[in-house]
Amino acid sequence: MASENPPDPPGVVLIGMPGSGKSTVGKLLSEQTGLPFLDTDALIESGESKRLAEIIAEHTAEGFRTIESSYVQSIQSAGSVISTGGSVCYSPQAMQHLSTLGTIVWLDVSPDVLEQRFSDAFERGVLIEPGTSLSDLYHSRFPLYEKYAQLKIDASLLTPPEIVSQIRQQLAL
Ligand SMILES: Nc1ncnc2c1ncn2[C@@H]1O[C@H](COP(=O)(O)OP(=O)(O)OP(=O)(O)O)[C@@H](O)[C@H]1O
Ligand SMILES: O=C(O)C1=C[C@@H](O)[C@@H](O)[C@H](O)C1
Numbered sequence: 001m002a003s004e005n006p007p008d009p010p011g012v013v014l015i016g017m018p019g020s021g022k023s024t025v026g027k028l029l030s031e032q033t034g035l036p037f038l039d040t041d042a043l044i045e046s047g048e049s050k051r052l053a054e055i056i057a058e059h060t061a062e063g064f065r066t067i068e069s070s071y072v073q074s075i076q077s078a079g080s081v082i083s084t085g086g087s088v089c090y091s092p093q094a095m096q097h098l099s100t101l102g103t104i105v106w107l108d109v110s111p112d113v114l115e116q117r118f119s120d121a122f123e124r125g126v127l128i129e130p131g132t133s134l135s136d137l138y139h140s141r142f143p144l145y146e147k148y149a150q151l152k153i154d155a156s157l158l159t160p161p162e163i164v165s166q167i168r169q170q171l172a173l
């Protein structure tokens with residue numbers, strides 16, 4: 001787990017698997033704390049004027065990672081709540097930049113629960129190899145999320161308000 005001191009001003013950066021609740025929890029945390037909200041997936045879609053699935057289809061998974069990394073590195077909003085895309089963990093440069101914008105909080109949700117939340121991973125444009133399960137993806141990304149997270153929330157059995165409450169308590173927000 002990363003151990004850098006939280007940045008000032010106290011932003012929050014949410015990372016984790018697709019479907020782990022980063023966007024849902026991020027919006028709620030922003031509403032409760034008054035910190036501005038930014039979703040990097042929305043930033044990319046708006047910048048490219050295309051849906052994520054279209055961008056991935058056009059540029060391949062590797063191309064999407066490069067695009068995502070570039071958008072994330074352009075963010076200047078320290079002191080915000082930033083919900084990231086699940087694949088941002090593949091870019092060390094993006095993760096380094098995010099660590100200057102806020103405390104990196106990992107919403108860890110088990111593959112079983114993720115499966116129940118959505119079954120259309122391919123349609124959503126998740127960077128997952130055909131024939132690979134969400135569970136495989138979870139286990140392959142686990143070490144990356146663990147490496148960059150400064151705070152891990154075991155979020156499988158919690159509601160969004162409960163997750164927000166834990167984050168606020170842990171970060172004194
Ligand atoms: N704690 C939770 N309990 C139950 N359902 C949840 C929880 N958090 C999110 N959800 C639901 O799971 C789905 C995915 O949530 P959300 O879009 O916030 O995930 P995400 O991490 O932002 O995914 P992505 O990486 O694809 O952007 C939504 O339908 C949302 O309502
Ligand atoms: O986890 C992933 O591979 C992704 C998650 C989404 O949030 C998007 O960032 C994109 O569709 C890739």
Ligand SMILES: [Mg+2]
Binds near residue numbers: 022083
């Ligand atoms: Mg999201």
